[in-house]
């Protein structure tokens with residue numbers, strides 16, 4: 001099948017709402033203070049403040065020292081900071097489907113099953129990938145604070161246990177990228193990346209048996225695009241998928257500030273609108289053709305596509321896939337490279353083998369698909385307060 005000619009990404013629907021909506025000043029609108037007095041921009045800056053001030057010595061010395069044999073005393077302030085940085089990770093639909101508990105010598109990340117998305121993610125693949133994303137951030141943050149991490153998946157509780165032990169504090173470029181990493185769902189500049197940049201991304205995304213296929217040839221990108229368009233078309237015809245997606249969309253800054261989660265329209269490059277109008281626009285104006293056209297345009301504006309493939313399709317390995325993606329995304333951010341998921345062909349179960357065959361993956365399950373390239377940033381997404389995710 002030839003991908004259709006270019007214009008609405010399924011998670012970016014307002015483009016079809018036309019000039020009347022687009023005439024607004026979406027990002028400025030999003031800056032209006034909510035009831036508590038904080039604007040969206042202020043909340044985003046507070047939530048996404050950098051982990052440590054540039055050049056700062058860590059405050060770890062008081063918490064852990066290399067050579068100590070006793071378990072680190074995880075002081076509440078340090079736990080709070082590590083969890084804050086962990087929650088800046090990606091999660092499907094920005095559900096933030098995690099809870100954090102201080103246990104024994106470290107921090108355990110538990111799935112928050114009340115935040116499952118059964119329509120888009122019936123087997124909880126994305127949920128466990130999201131836990132892996134948070135675990136990866138936590139490991140970089142812990143190291144910057146003088147704690148090294150040993151990760152283990154506990155199949156009894158489906159939990160990710162991070163044992164923390166004193167080590168020399170190391171502040172990495174990936175750590176510094178945690179606060180600014182974002183999924184950037186805009187158009188990119190169409191320019192290729194340098195081979196050295198591609199090599200760094202590939203190496204960041206491959207570990208623990210997870211492979212990342214870096215596709216940059218037009219023909220290879222178009223093969224994936226074809227599956228993305230088929231997946232989007234199938235999803236938009238699926239009432240349960242559309243209902244669930246709408247329930248996670250925050251149509252304006254006030255809604256996003258109230259919930260601290262979900263997909264804020266402005267962070268997806270769309271204007272904000274009143275809640276009542278958002279719901280109507282979503283149902284009436286969000287069409288498969290417009291969305292497919294936009295996917296074509298955006299993928300063709302990208303420098304390439306990355307496909308993550310884990311060695312085994314189970315929860316423990318989905319966590320590893322999440323870690324690999326998060327490392328890739330932090331590395332990309334450190335290099336000034338943007339990325340956005342186009343997961344449609346891995347979310348529609350019938351399309352997974354089609355994509356696998358097109359990429360020569362044999363019986364392996366393709367886990368995640370994203371596009372990358374250079375382009376302008378979009379407003380960042382929000383997070384719920386740390387207190388809300390502490391178990």
Ligand SMILES: Cc1cc2nc3c(=O)[nH]c(=O)nc-3n(C[C@H](O)[C@H](O)[C@H](O)COP(=O)(O)O)c2cc1C
Nearest residue numbers: 011090091092093094126129130182183341343381
């Ligand atoms: C497993 C997983 C699947 C995702 N799938 C998609 C997707 O198909 N399309 C998309 O636009 N974003 C997708 N996202 C990105 C999330 O929507 C995003 O991480 C979340 O909204 C928070 O925004 P941020 O990553 O910019 O901080 C996915 C994220 C994860 C972890």
